[in-house]
Structures are given as structure tokens and as C-alpha cells.
């Protein structure tokens with residue numbers, strides 16, 4: 001948090017100064033009250049008129065400063081909140097796919113919304129209040145000494161007891177805030193999960209189940225919040241009680257000193273006013289300090305995401321793919337228990353076309369994800385033009401290949417935006433990829449053409465239309481490697497054939513296709529067919545080589 005305060009140093013210092021002036025102005029009202037009462041008791045009209053004029057000026061200036069104090073504090077908080085959100089989001093986007101997938105998407109949403117809001121409520125707002133009330137307390141304390149030293153000594157004794165409370169509560173409050181933050185994240189994850197499956201909920205009559213599940217999660221989250229609030233309430237209750245005691249001590253002592261003739265009635269009024277400025281600020285300080293302390297684990301969580309890029313991006317750069325990607329004894333497991341890939345040895349040469357086939361679950365998608373640099377925790381080697389993938393900058397590696405996955409994500413924008421992804425391309429290039437992806441006919445049939453809005457995750461499109469947009473999206477980037485993970489499975493056989501056929505004719509493009517559509521006419525066009533089973537490559541070669549070797553895989557051909 002210090003980093004963000006430093007970033008807004010000037011605004012922060014001005015806000016604190018205005019805060020100090022406004023708080024001092026507020027405290028010194030006690031002297032005005034003391035003098036007013038003494039003037040009134042002395043029946044001095046001339047003095048009284050001067051006092052009224054001065055007070056008008058005093059309160060006008062004080063009003064302006066109180067307004068500025070509030071405005072500037074809000075401005076600093078808004079600026080810091082914007083920066084934290086932006087840094088956490090940038091840090092999230094900087095994550096490698098592998099690291100990003102370690103958390104649920106809703107976790108990130110909860111961190112960027114709920115946790116950042118907790119920083120505002122439990123760190124920034126309390127911080128300004130602590131500064132403000134510390135100034136009020138110090139000024140009031142000095143004023144109290146000015147009014148009467150003996151009363152001040154008694155007040156110090158009462159205050160000393162109040163100091164002990166936050167220390168007792170701080171640690172348990174910290175633990176409970178942490179628990180509440182993770183509960184909020186679980187709640188968001190669960191909510192996203194339920195709403196994402198809305199159609200299933202309706203068609204399978206799951207309403208009763210989801211309402212029950214929601215209520216359970218809701219109860220747990222609220223209980224977790226209430227356990228934080230209970231401690232805060234204890235803190236506030238004890239502090240308020242002690243604050244009241246301080247005021248009572250001042251009142252009774254002052255009354256006694258009026259009787260003994262030590263102080264005037266005006267001084268009593270001034271002291272009562274000052275004592276409330278001593279006790280209430282302390283209540284505020286002591287309720288806010290545990291809040292500030294308790295937010296530390298949340299700050300650390302936000303930092304670990306926003307500072308992600310620093311430790312992960314210091315790798316060698318690679319800007320082109322000129323020869324081949326080779327794997328040697330490549331092995332991989334998602335959970336360190338079940339081996340998904342085992343001793344994979346293959347070479348993907350630039351400009352050549354490869355098709356990977358095999359039973360569902362045999363590791364085809366995992367292999368291409370590894371080749372594209374999604375995961376770093378593999379055994380063996382993967383080399384891009386003889387350079388080990390693990391040593392290369394993942395952002396650079398991502399620039400070398402486009403992957404069209406089975407599940408295609410569409411942003412809730414136009415078809416044009418979903419193809420170009422907010423980069424500028426000449427119209428001629430866009431027309432070209434629309435043709436090559438087989439989108440042209442569909443675009444010509446809709447009135448808005450490329451400007452057609454696709455809805456949430458492409459809800460207004462068919463599976464095949466989404467795949468064609470994904471092909472266009474990949475082609476326009478002109479990356480040297482194109483990977484289709486069943487990228488044409490949702491279009492009809494003829495369209496799939498046409499799209500793949502056109503792609504196979506692009507000379508310099510290296511293509512790796514995963515397919516379950518085993519059509520001889522297409523398979524013949526690939527340079528190498530890679531057959532996998534149980535995480536291993538069991539056969540590879542051209543279609544004709546596999547035919548002459550009497551391949552097992554050919555038995556599955558349609």
C-alpha cells in the first residue's frame with residue numbers, strides 16, 4: 001500500500017495538510033466556547049460583538065476546510081482504488097495460462113471486486129480517519145494541559161487503559177478477515193458456476209437444488225462476515241464505554257475545581273468540549289487500527305497477483321519460427337500422479353501439415369498445448385529452432401502460434417471485433433480471411449454483416465459459425481503455426497473439408513490438426529499423420545506409408 005501512497009505523494013500530502021488544518025480548526029472551537037461563556041458571565045457587550053464577528057469568519061473558513069478535507073480524501077481513495085484495480089487486472093492478464101488456471105476465474109473476479117473494496121473500507125478510509133483523529137486528539141490534549149494540568153493527568157490514566165484493547169483483538173481479527181475474503185471468493189465462484197449453467201438448471205429442473213446451494217453458500221458467507229463484525233462490535237463497544245468514562249472524569253473533576261475556585265465556568269465548558277475531542281477520536285483510532293492491521297493478508301494476496309509479471313517475464317526472446325519444433329522424451333502429468341503423456345518424440349517442421357489422431361482422452365490436446373507453451377512443468381525437452389522452450393519468453397512463444405480450441409470463446413461484440421480483436425487490419429486482409437475461413441456466405445446473409453453483435457459468448461451464433469470466426473481470427477494474425485484442436489468439428493463435413501483444404505494450401509503455414517473426422521481425401525493431404533494411444537505416439541507417417549505398413553489406425557477410417 002505504501003507504493004500507492006508514494007505514487008500519489010503530492011495529493012496525499014495536501015490532503016493530510018488540509019485534514020490537519022480542518023481538525024485543528026475543529027478543536028480550537030473549545031477556546032471560542034470558553035471565552036464566549038466567560039464574556040457572557042462578565043456581561044461585556046463590546047467584547048461579545050467582536051466575538052460574534054470573529055466567530056462568523058472562523059466558522060466560514062472552517063466550513064471550507066471541512067469540505068476540502070472530505071473531497072480530497074475521496075479523490076485520493078478513488079485514484080488509489082483505480083490504480084490497485086488496474087495493477088491487479090494487469091497482473092492477472094500477465095499470468096501464463098498454466099498459472100492462471102490454478103485459480104477459478106471467479107476467484108479473480110472476487111479479488112478484483114470484493115477484495116479491492118475491502119482495501120477501501122478497511123485500509124484507506126480508516127487510514128484517513130486515524131490521521132484526522134490523531135491530530136484532533138493531539139491538539140485537544142495540548143489544549144487540555146493549557147486548561148488544567150491536574151485534570152489532564154487523570155485523563156491520561158483513563159486513556160492508558162484504552163490503549164490495551166486493539167492489541168488483544170488485532171490477531172484474531174486478521175484471521176477472521178482472511179477467512180471472510182476466501183469465503184467471498186468461494187461464494188463468487190459458486191455463483192458464477194450456477195449462473196453459467198442456467199440453461200441446464202432450467203431444462204433439468206434444478207431450481208430447488210441451486211436455491212438450496214445458494215442459501216448454504218450465502219449463509220456461510222454472511223456468518224463469516226458476522227464473525228468479523230462481532231469482534232469489531234466488541235472493540236467499538238469497549239472503546240465507546242471507556243471514552244464515556246473519560247468525559248465523566250473530566251466533568252466531575254472540573255465541577256470540583258469550580259467549587260474550590262481553581263477554574264472558571266468558561267474553562268469547564270472548554271474542558272468538557274475538549275474532553276469529547278479526546279475520547280471520541282481515541283474510539284475512532286482504536287476501532288480503525290485493528291481494521292488496518294487485519295487487512296494485511298488481503299494486501300499480500302493483491303500484491304502477489306499484481307506483481308506477478310516481475311518474476312516471470314525475464315526470459316530469452318524469440319521472434320520467428322524458421323525450422324522446427326522438436327520434442328524429446330516428452331512426458332507430462334497434470335496432477336503429478338497420472339501420466340498423460342509419455343516419451344513423446346516428434347518433429348514439427350516449418351510449413352508442413354500434421355494431423356494428430358487417436359481415441360478420446362489419449363493426450364492429443366495436451367500435446368499441442370505443451371507445444372504451444374501452455375505448461376512449463378514437463379519432462380524431457382521441447383525445442384523451438386533448437387532453443388529450449390522453458391528458457392523462452394512465453395509471450396513471444398504465444399506470438400508464434402494460433403490455437404483454435406474445441407470450446408471457442410466469443411466476446412460480446414461484433415463479428416468484426418471478434419476477428420480483429422481490436423487491432424487494425426486492412427479491409428482487404430479481413431475480406432481474405434472471411435473467404436478462407438468459409439465465413440463469406442454467412443456474412444452476406446445477415447443485414448449488419450461483419451457488424452453483427454454475437455451476444456454473450458457468441459450466444460447468437462451456431463457452433464459452426466463460431467468455429468469459422470475462430471479460424472478467421474487465427475488466420476488474420478498471420479502466425480507461422482496454426483493449431484486446430486477439432487477446430488472444424490462443429491461445421492458440416494463438406495464445410496469442414498473446404499476450410500481444411502483451403503488452409504492446407506497455405507504454403508508457409510505450419511498446421512497441426514487434431515481431428516476425429518478421419519476422411520481419406522483429407523488425410524492424404526497431410527505430410528504426417530501422428531497416431532496416439534494412452535499418451536504415446538504409436539504410429540506416424542504419410543497416409544501412404546501407414547497404408548503400406550498396414551496401420552492399426554487405418555482400421556478406424558470411415
Ligand SMILES: Nc1ncnc2c1ncn2[C@@H]1O[C@H](COP(=O)(O)OP(=O)(O)OP(=O)(O)O)[C@@H](O)[C@H]1O
Nearest residue numbers: 334335340358359360361362363364365366367514
Ligand atoms: N486441465 C486438466 N487437468 C487435469 N487433467 C486433465 C486436464 N486436461 C486434460 N486432462 C486429462 O488428461 C488426459 C488427456 O486429455 P486430452 O484433453 O489431452 O485428451 P484428448 O486426446 O485431446 O481427448 P479428446 O479427443 O476427447 O479431446 C485425460 O485423461 C484428461 O482427463
